[in-house]
Amino acid sequence: MNFKQQRDNFRAKKISAVEAVEESLRKIKDDQLNIFINHFEQEALSNAMHIDNNFDDFIAKPLSGVPIAHKDIFCTEGLPTTCGSKMLENFIPPYDSTVVKNCLDAGSIMVAKTNMDEFAMGSSNETSYFGAVSNPWNHDLVPGGSSGGAAACVSANLTTISTGTDTGGSIRQPAALCGITGLKPTYGLVSRWGMIAFCSSMDQAGPFSRDAFGCAALLDAMASYDEKDSTSTKRQDINFEESLSKNFGSLKVGVIKNIQELDISEDVINAYETSKTVLTGLGHKLVEVDFSELSSGICSYYVIAPAECSSNLSRFDGVKYGYRSKGEKDIANLYMNTRSDGFGDEVKKRILIGTHVLSAGFYDAYYLQAQKVRRMIKLKFENFFKDVDLIFMPTTLDQAFEKNRKSDDPNRMYKEDLLTIPANLAGLPAISFPNGFKNNLPIAGQLIGKYFAEDLLLNTTNKIQEVTDWHKMTP
Amino acid sequence: MAQNDTLIKGWQPVIGLEVHVQLMTNTKLFSPAKNQFGEDANTLVDLIDLGLPGVLPVLNEGAMKQGIKFGLATNAKIAETMIFDRKNYFYPDLPKGYQITQLHYPIVRDGVVMVNGKKIRIHQAHLEEDAGKSMHDKYDDKSVIDLNRSGVPLLEIVSEPDIRSASEAVNYLKKIHQIITYLDISDGNMSQGSMRCDANVSIMKPEDKEFGTRAEIKNINSFKFVEKAINFEIKRQIKILEANGTVEQETRLYDSIKDETRSMRTKEFANDYRYFPCPDLVPTNITEELIESVKENMDELPEEKQDRFMSSYNLNEYDAGVICADKETANFFEKVVENADVQLAAKWIIGDLNALLNKHDMDLQESRIDAENFSELIQKITDNTISGKIAKEVLEEIWNTGAKVSEVIDSKGMQQISDAGELDNTIEIILNENTDQVNAYKSGKDKLFGFFVGQVMKATQGKANPRLVNELLKKKLS
Known part of the structure; x- marks a missing residue:
């Protein structure tokens, strides 16, 4: 069952919200893939009952009667929010994130919170304090990260929608590896209030669903101008679900020139080539763009993101909330041991890198330089978009990989994000959708659009999904 | 440079001040919590002030307008775009692990104030948030933290090293105090910490081309201590240099009980604050329209008031200067002279009333004297109901009891005998x-x-x- 069927069933009173939640919870409790950090039976059932009792108020809402799982990076009032870390294992926020609140208002029912890389730092979901998540297609493989649990949840059909966050690919890469659709919106479209920060200038929340339709409906719920987030953008609301049926006409789609130079696997390239014929079949024109310089983005990302993370994670010091090491005699030891024990290795590594690149004597060479590269990439995209409406490229270099495989080679792991990072650096919207299969594992492509072109991205993906079946495959 | 009167034993002190002013806003700089002094600990605290995960700062525009006011009052450049930075350091009363401040793009730069006819340049004034308060002596075995102050807006006013003596530093500080209280952007109360001062002090020989190595004295909390701390520091540095030693660049703390400065940390142990632009706040544009609207709502400045008092009340320059030294006195004067003789009122305010205030170390607001009553006192002198001598007694009486002038005169039979x-x-x-x-x-x-x-x-x-x-x-x- 996909999102639309589930919502239609609720609206047609074929299934109540309580029944939908019960079914979802039953599957969640049977989960063997370690997808969830917490689930909330009582709260979910009482919310579902409230929706059933006020059916008329909710029938027209974008997510009416549909169970949802939130990435455990979104603060939930009165309910644990761990961010995948020992540091926040027992942290219960006294506030809801705007995303969680918006989804609740839109008629969805939160049933669980999903596993993730610790503080969203990772591309395999293996840095979670709560253990790795298995890929629903093959349990020996990773689901991708950092929103690995959220992608696996929809892929395994435990809920039809889930939320994630994408700082360097954390929605698109797990969507790709799990065979579902995931959208990273324009920076500023979805409020970051109550979403635990990793790299504030790139973090952006977005939807997961099996198809573009589910993503459109969830984005309708998630997106809002929020005066509590100074980086949130005030603009006219677009109804993304309605825009799915709009006719944007024939588009110019940028495709990667000399793709074989990019260290992308043959299977992924084959799927890419097939999708190009789908795009031309839909009446779009393909224009080659030179992507080579964009690969320098990865270097600037791995300076800027750790720099911001080192500052953002300073608040976790054992003084106010969260984990605190026991029996310390002075403040220096309290800080040191709390942070040494409370953070995992990947997080500590990035804090150290970030601290280094911001230090006196290194700032100009690293941080400032990285910001220049970032501006260069933004300009590059601006130039691309003078000629094209959308850019199409693979989401990942390869398919899902084995657990533990690459932990000895951090550079290889960081390179996983090569194709996703440029959109984050530029703040552009991008959608990943399944566009092929090999060895019973999904392959994905992504479309990148101009600022606030989510409607076009969803519409184009929807049109592709009307003529292809990759998104219908289930594990 | 003809400023040999400021030389001490042949050495020229060079001083720059960093003045932190707490702004009087309804709410804090980045959170909706109330900005107030003297409430119970940790009662004026929002999620944002606690540095909870995922919460975000939103700039208080009131604080920005106050910064603009200060810039206008000091003929400074107001930034077209100001940018907030993070200053990173760990301390328990700094919940986020960084302070949001302005490093490269402050709201105000290149201002100037006149201190006894001399120009003292202001390098910049920037907005930043205050930290909470740590208290280490309240309990035997623990330190406690009050976060009411966390996030209170500060304007840090950084002077150029244009000051040449401790007394000039005090006069500069008094000038800043006068400006901020006139603008009504701060109460300037040093004892409550709403105005705090760091002093950068170095010495050089008059013929030297470059300044000497400076020491920074942190957190001096009264006008008197500013003078004492700087003078101590000048003497300390002279002693070192005359013994052929070298002054170390360091941060020092003034101990008002022992009247000395002590080393807090040397340059090697200075914090690396790892400043970088705060990604949670977008660069803020300050438009001409905003500046104009601030200008329109700006109160009269000290010099303007003094000029007006000279022209419309016919006060001499000295009297007008004394009365306009603080806004409260100036307002008091204007109320008094609504119904009383101007020259006599000026004479009594500058003389007897000021003497009483100084003697009791109070300001007008703290005293029991109100303008209406004081005006009556002046009227009673003018119409010969009482003599000047008796008036002094009446003044003492109303100072002590707050009673009405007419009642005091009646009940004590103080009317002048003119029969x-x-x-x-x-x-x-x-x-x-x-x-x-x-x-x-x-x-x-x-x-x-x-x-x-x-x-x-x-x-x-x-x-x-x-x-x-x-x-x-x-x-x-x-």
């Missing part, structure tokens, strides 16, 4: 009792006239109208 018949009798008695002096006076000892006046005053408990006494005495003794 010639009544005074005649008294004078008659006195002259009869002092025939020797009367004879001596008549034989040419003119100075004795004062003696007779004194006797009359004594007999009437000072209530006799002095002019009338003079008149009558002259008549009787001629």
Whole structure:
């Protein structure tokens, strides 16, 4: 069952919200893939009952009667929010994130919170304090990260929608590896209030669903101008679900020139080539763009993101909330041991890198330089978009990989994000959708659009999904 | 440079001040929590002030407008775009692990203030948030933190090293105090910490081209201590250099009890604050329209007020200067003279009232004197109901009790005796009792006239109208 069927069933009173939640919870409790950090039976059932009792108020809402799982990076009032870390294992926020609140208002029912890389730092979901998540297609493989649990949840059909966050690919890469659709919106479209920060200038929340339709409906719920987030953008609301049926006409789609130079696997390239014929079949024109310089983005990302993370994670010091090491005699030891024990290795590594690149004597060479590269990439995209409406490229270099495989080679792991990072650096919207299969594992492509072109991205993906079946495959 | 009067033992002190001013806003710089002093600990705290995960700062525009006001008042450049930075360091009363401040793109730069006719340049003034308060002596075995102050807006005003003596530093600080209180952007209360001062002090030989190595003295909390701390520091540095030592670049703390500065940390142990632009706040544009609207709502500045007092009240420059030294006194004066003689009011405010305030180390607001009552006091002098001497007593009385001037005069029978018949009798008695002096006076000892006046005053408990006494005495003794 996909999102639309589930919502239609609720609206047609074929299934109540309580029944939908019960079914979802039953599957969640049977989960063997370690997808969830917490689930909330009582709260979910009482919310579902409230929706059933006020059916008329909710029938027209974008997510009416549909169970949802939130990435455990979104603060939930009165309910644990761990961010995948020992540091926040027992942290219960006294506030809801705007995303969680918006989804609740839109008629969805939160049933669980999903596993993730610790503080969203990772591309395999293996840095979670709560253990790795298995890929629903093959349990020996990773689901991708950092929103690995959220992608696996929809892929395994435990809920039809889930939320994630994408700082360097954390929605698109797990969507790709799990065979579902995931959208990273324009920076500023979805409020970051109550979403635990990793790299504030790139973090952006977005939807997961099996198809573009589910993503459109969830984005309708998630997106809002929020005066509590100074980086949130005030603009006219677009109804993304309605825009799915709009006719944007024939588009110019940028495709990667000399793709074989990019260290992308043959299977992924084959799927890419097939999708190009789908795009031309839909009446779009393909224009080659030179992507080579964009690969320098990865270097600037791995300076800027750790720099911001080192500052953002300073608040976790054992003084106010969260984990605190026991029996310390002075403040220096309290800080040191709390942070040494409370953070995992990947997080500590990035804090150290970030601290280094911001230090006196290194700032100009690293941080400032990285910001220049970032501006260069933004300009590059601006130039691309003078000629094209959308850019199409693979989401990942390869398919899902084995657990533990690459932990000895951090550079290889960081390179996983090569194709996703440029959109984050530029703040552009991008959608990943399944566009092929090999060895019973999904392959994905992504479309990148101009600022606030989510409607076009969803519409184009929807049109592709009307003529292809990759998104219908289930594990 | 003809400023040899500021040399000490042949050394030229060079001083720059960093003044932190707490702005009077309804809410904090980045959170909706109330900005107030003196509430119970940790009662004025929002999620944002606690540094909870995922919460975000939103700029208080009121604080920005106050910064603009200060810039306008000091003829400074107001930034077209200001940018907030994060200053990273760990401390328990800094919940986020960083302070949001402005490093490269402050709201105000290149200002100037006039201190006793000399220009002191302001390098910049920037907005930043205050930290919470750590208290280490409240309990034996633990330190406690009050976050009420966490996030309170500060304007940090950084002068150029244009100051040449401790007393000039104090005068500069008083000038800043005057400006911020006139603008109504801060109460400037140093004892409550709403105005705090760090002083950068170095010394050089007058012929030197470059400044000496400076020491920074942190957190000095009164005008008096600013002077003392700087003077101590100058002497300390002279002693070092004259013994052929070198002054270390370091941060020092002033101990007001021992009257000395002590090393806090040297340059090697200085924090690396790892400043970078705060990604949670977008660069803020300050438009011409905003500046204009701030300008329109700006109160009169000290110099403007002084000029107006000179022209419309006909006060001399000195009197106008003293009365306008603080806004409260100036406002008080204007209320008093609505119904009282201007020159007499000025004389009494500058003289007796100021003396009382100084003696009790109070400001007008803290005292029991209100303008209406004080105005009546001046009126009673003008209409001869009381003499100046009695007026002093009345003033003491209303200072102590807050009673109405008319009630004090009535209840104590302090009205001036201006009845010639009544005074005649008294004078008659006195002259009869002092025939020797009367004879001596008549034989040419003119100075004795004062003696007779004194006797009359004594007999009437000072209530006799002095002019009338003079008149009558002259008549009787001629």
